[in-house]
Amino acid sequence: MDYTIIIGLEVHVQLLTESKMFSACGTDFGLPPNTQTDPVSLGMPGTLPVMNRKAFDLALKTAVALGAEIAAFTKWDRKNYYYPDLPKNYQISQYDLPFSRGGSIPIPVRKDGGGSRVRLTRVHLEEDTGKLTHGTGGFSEVDLNRAGIPLLEIVTEPDIRTVADAKGCLEELRLTLRYLGVSDCEMQEGSLRCDANINLHIPHEGRTVATPIVEIKNLNSFRSVERALQYEAERQYEKWKRDGLTIHDAHKETRGWNDPEGVTKPQRQKETAADYRYFPEPDLVPVEVDEPWIARIRATIGELPTERRQRFESDFGLSAYDANVLVEQGEEVADYFDAVVKATGEAKLASNWIQQDVLRIAKETKVSLAEFPVGAEGLADLINRVKRKELNTNQGREVLAKMIETGEPVDAVIAAGGYGMVSDQGEIVAAIEAAIAANPKAMDDLKGGKKKPEAVKGFLRGQVMKQTGGKADPALVSELLDAKLAELIG
Amino acid sequence: MSLSRDEVTQVALLARLRLEPEELETFTGQLNQIVEFVAQLQELDTHDIVPLAHGVEVRNVFREDLRGPSLPREAALANAPKRNSESFLVPAVLE
Structure with a gap:
């Protein structure tokens, strides 16, 4: 053709x-x-x-x-x-x-x-x-x-x-x-x-x-x-x-x-x-x-979609693709995004949360963003807590799901669910040591080169998260696990 | 400038007029007289004259966007040659 x-x-x-x-x-x-x-x-x-x-x-x-x-x-x-x-x-x-x-x-x-x-x-x-x-x-x-x-x-x-x-x-x-x-x-x-x-x-x-x-x-x-x-x-x-x-x-x-x-x-x-x-x-x-x-008419024209995409790219550093996803679905979505960015100062996080969670859930439950149970303020509150490491991303997702389910604000959901991120080094190190002790085969695989180090580390990280009830700060777990393995293997 | 019988036939068709052959003959002659009469205007040099868009020198007449009542349906349909309870009926138009 x-x-x-x-x-x-x-x-x-x-x-x-x-x-x-x-x-x-x-x-x-x-x-x-x-x-x-x-x-x-x-x-x-x-x-x-x-x-x-x-x-x-x-x-x-x-x-x-x-x-x-x-x-x-x-x-x-x-x-x-x-x-x-x-x-x-x-x-x-x-x-x-x-x-x-x-x-x-x-x-x-x-x-x-x-x-x-x-x-x-x-x-x-x-x-x-x-x-x-x-x-x-x-x-x-x-x-x-x-x-x-x-x-x-x-x-x-x-x-x-x-x-x-x-x-x-x-x-x-x-x-x-x-x-x-x-x-x-x-x-x-x-x-x-x-x-x-x-x-x-x-x-x-x-x-x-x-x-x-x-x-x-x-x-x-x-x-x-x-x-x-x-x-x-x-x-x-x-x-x-x-x-x-x-x-x-x-x-x-x-x-x-x-x-x-x-x-x-x-x-x-x-x-x-x-x-x-x-x-x-x-x-x-x-x-x-x-x-x-014509000037009077021009004065009634606000920001148009094209200008909004450009602003999302130049002011917020979003990719052209992300900027378009947020703009093409109508003013409601872009306004929501703008409000979340304003309250968090985190454009990329806001873009990810809105695209991967809010819009997906809204689509699955067939509601418009205006009817969505978590407003821009609620999502911003949640993102701020993830940013401050009070919650990790997975916990954040769970909290969002509960907020949608119960209609309660972030505070209430966290208090009721016992969420909270563990950033205590001692507690995490103890969990790492326990995970290593409980999985000698993983250590053998790592030492013998039978599996890629990243695969073994991923497995151990998962074990640590499990032991801490999903509450450990994932970045800290990675850092401390790397240190521990380096110490053990050299 | 002169109108042919074919052109008059076409104009009659566009106006939904059915003309008998002798009528076509008469109207072709009459229409041509009218066109010839108007054609005298072509003797004038209109080279630098802006075409007239409207016979009245008034511009920008508007009404405000306000809504008034609609006609009752019975009144709207009252003069229809053919109708049912809610619509005008016209001979079937097939797309």
Whole structure:
């Protein structure tokens, strides 16, 4: 399989407003059909749209955060088409003068790649459409609850070269939009929707051949984005090997992802762009955006995921991988980490405890970090005790488990469980001597060179820990054991 | 500039109008008269003129993001040519 995959994404996100884009109608998800409409969303004759200021501000915030250029002058256009998802027979959208152009989405570093940026073509604002359910009996049901909800369309350049990068780009976009608070980005609920354009560049007889572009629709989860792109790349390659058709021989095709069957299937041919007969929307006046407005918006943007990863690396000395694990799971996890570091001054310990214990247990018990029984303060308290050698790491784990189980703070768990690290040299030396005396075979193995010294030492360390009920300071045990063995063997 | 019968057929299709052959003939003629009339504007030199985005010189009209009541479903569906208890019904659209 010697080819390059070329992918561009077209993402739609619903903005988090109280009311629709052009009227005071609500924007809730999951209501019974047609209980969230008003004369404007129904496209009643004589109604007029009035732009929602919040929707425009959230759109600006997104574009500024993505590094896009904001247009000083923007207007609205009618995109005309006959389809029952919009009763007006046109969608209010933006055509030739979108409010923003350019910008980019960073793809976070993964173990198998990432690290590049995907350029944005444009970001524009439009109204969402209603929802059609294809029923039986020759009719489709139309629900207009969603019609008129403010929708941001984000279009990338075809800069993506691997399926994993496509997923990474989309995940980073979702994380950024959630940090910004502009959308809840729930793919299952349709507040984040993604279409993907894909074709292949295949080296053939000394030149590069491009396969026809396919737009894949109906991608309802991150998993389906990944699966559909993988499937489509392989399908295009096999098809090209059979018929040799290139981008010059065929129009762009629209295919829908069928998740249960795991295949893409052809959809109705799109009306071409010219057929939408875009023209300026006479019912909405243009918008002019000046520098003070952009500055006001910029001031509302906090630390973004990319900046946070960089801070975790540069200020805390975390690896790019660790920084990403803590950031990619959302603001909650990164805030938790920040709080633990603040209270302990131990970034690496905090990172290890959160990744290896807190996140693992939260995942196993299926709770979010907000619901996790041990807060940042509790974990910080525990880490401080490990740091002060009041507990060793294994004891710390046990204490954490009990804290989760009982909901008690560190102090109470330690008092009840009789934890406490033995750092008394005399006690440890006595335990070492007892372990050596009880295991003459280990000493013979060591002297006779039958086993590696490290293996024997590991075994003896284990015996010492056992004798002290797991309470001995492991670093001190190692040190004293080494000294003792050196003394015995020389 | 002149519109062909094929172009008028295409425009009629996009507007969901079904035209009889004689209507197509009539409308092609009428549409062409209109286009020719408007085409007089092309005599003007508009080289340095910024395209007009809107007929009214007003900018930045917004409403605050406040929620009002929705229509009762019965009222929303009242004018539907065909409906069931909760939705508008349209001839089946198959993807």
